[in-house]
Every structure is written in structure tokens, then in C-alpha cells.
Amino acid sequence: xxxxxxxxxxxxxxxxxxxxxxxxxxxxxxxxxxxxxxxxxxxxxxxxxxxxxxxxxxxxxxxxxxxxxxxxxxxxxxxxxxxxxxxxxxxxxxxxxxxxxxxxxxxxxxxxxxxxxxxxxxxxxxxxxxxxxxxxxxxxxxxxxxxx
Ligand SMILES: CC(C)(COP(=O)(O)OP(=O)(O)OC[C@H]1O[C@@H](n2cnc3c(N)ncnc32)[C@H](O)[C@@H]1OP(=O)(O)O)[C@@H](O)C(=O)NCCC(=O)NCCS
Numbered sequence: 351x352x353x354x355x356x357x358x359x360x361x362x363x364x365x366x367x368x369x370x371x372x373x374x375x376x377x378x379x380x381x382x383x384x385x386x387x388x389x390x391x392x393x394x395x396x397x398x399x400x401x402x403x404x405x406x407x408x409x410x411x412x413x414x415x416x417x418x419x420x421x422x423x424x425x426x427x428x429x430x431x432x433x434x435x436x437x438x439x440x441x442x443x444x445x446x447x448x449x450x451x452x453x454x455x456x457x458x459x460x461x462x463x464x465x466x467x468x469x470x471x472x473x474x475x476x477x478x479x480x481x482x483x484x485x486x487x488x489x490x491x492x493x494x495x496x497x498x
Contacts, residue, residue, distance in 0.1 A: 354432060356439050359394035359406055361385075366403040367396065374422045376484050392419065393443055397436050405432055407440045409451075416444035418453040421462075433465055441469065445498045454491040456481055463492065471496045 359367065364384055371378040379387075387408055388394060397405040405423035409416050418440060423433045444451040454477065455462050471494040480491035 353399075354404070354435060355398045356395050356436065357398065359388065359396045361388060363396050363403060363406075364388070367406050370403070370405070370422055370424050371420075374425050377482055379420065387419070393440075393447075395436075395439065397423070397432060405436050407436050409440055409444055411444075411447055414449040416448035416451040418444075418451060428461070433461075434469070437465065437469060441496065444496075449498055451496045451498075453494050454480065455494065456489055457492050458489060466494050469496075 364381065368378075368381055368384060371384070387410075390410075393409040393411065395407055396403045397407075403424075404427055406420070407418070407422075408420040410419050411417075421433065421437055421440065423436065441451060451471075453466065453471065455466060457463065473492055474495045475493040477491040477493060479488035481489045483489040
């Protein structure tokens with residue numbers, strides 16, 4: 351398998367990113383959210399393998415706080431270490447530009463929670479009824495942080 355490349359996300363990448371977003375999330379970001387994020391100057395990267403986009407990540411910086419808003423790998427490629435590699439890149443960026451990196455995650459997203467814990471994020475709180483849930487109702491968000 352060829353090496354992965356991580357590079358800045360540009361507008362021309364949005365259709366490919368959106369296609370993965372829809373496959374990977376029960377409640378995907380809309381095209382408008384992605385376009386707004388790009389316009390807002392968030393740190394956005396795509397991960398490519400052999401010229402194909404296989405994942406992407408978004409970090410918003412507010413003063414000395416980083417917020418990991420999205421990290422997604424194409425579902426066809428989950429469990430192969432790509433998410434860990436992409437997350438390491440985003441942490442490295444946050445470490446160079448912020449004092450703390452925050453994120454929210456659904457407690458039911460066991461794979462993501464395990465990955466965040468494995469790389470050193472700590473649970474710092476719970477936001478009650480933060481997310482819409484599959485089948486109706488709401489789901490809490492686990493708030494996690496990594497201080498540098
Ligand atoms: C979360 C996500 C980015 C992880 O990417 P990935 O490429 O599948 O993950 P990796 O293969 O790099 O695995 C990293 C870690 O995840 C955990 N993990 C991987 N597969 C797992 C599984 N089947 N069950 C539980 N934990 C698992 C492990 O801690 C693993 O570490 P290890 O390799 O030392 O065992 C990816 O699953 C994804 O895009 N999910 C959908 C979008 C999403 O939920 N994003 C996060 C929202 S907050």
C-alpha cells in the first residue's frame with residue numbers, strides 16, 4: 351500500500367470530502383458547514399493515498415485553544431492506523447499553535463473514544479443532550495482535552 355500524504359484541504363476537495371462525510375457519519379456536516387469552515391480559515395487537511403482522498407481533519411483555533419471539530423477516515427479503510435496517523439498530525443499542529451486541544455465525542459463512538467484515550471486525551475466533562483441520536487432523542491457529548 352502506498353504512503354499517506356497529508357496536505358491542506360482546498361475548495362476543489364470538498365466534493366470528495368463530503369462523499370466520505372456522508373458515508374462516515376449518521377449526522378454528517380452539510381456542504382455549507384464545510385464551506386464556512388474553509389472560509390473561516392480553520393486548519394483543514396486531507397489525507398491522500400495514491401492521489402485519492404481517504405480522510406480529513408479540521409481544527410479551529412481560538413486564542414490559545416484548539417478545537418478538533420472533525421476527524422474522519424473513509425469507512426472502507428477504518429482500523430488500519432490511518433486515523434491515528436491523521437490525529438498525530440493534527441495534535442502536532444495544535445501543539446505548535448495552542449496551549450490545549452479540546453474535542454467532543456459521542457460516548458457511543460467507542461473507536462474514536464479509544465483512539466483519543468490512547469493518544470493521551472483526558473475526559474474533562476460531559477455536555478448533556480448535545481447531539482441528535484439515531485432513532486430520535488439526544489445523546490451526551492464527552493468533552494476531552496489534551497494540554498501541551
Ligand atoms: C475515529 C476514526 C477517525 C479512527 O480512524 P481509524 O483509521 O479507523 O483508526 P485507527 O485504525 O488509526 O485506530 C486507532 C485506534 O482506534 C481504536 N480502534 C480502532 N479500531 C477499533 C475497534 N474496532 N474497536 C475499538 N477501538 C478501535 C484503537 O484504540 C486503535 O489503536 P490501535 O491501533 O493501537 O489498536 C474513524 O474510525 C472514523 O473516521 N470514524 C467515523 C468518523 C468519526 O467518528 N470521527 C470522530 C468523531 S469525534
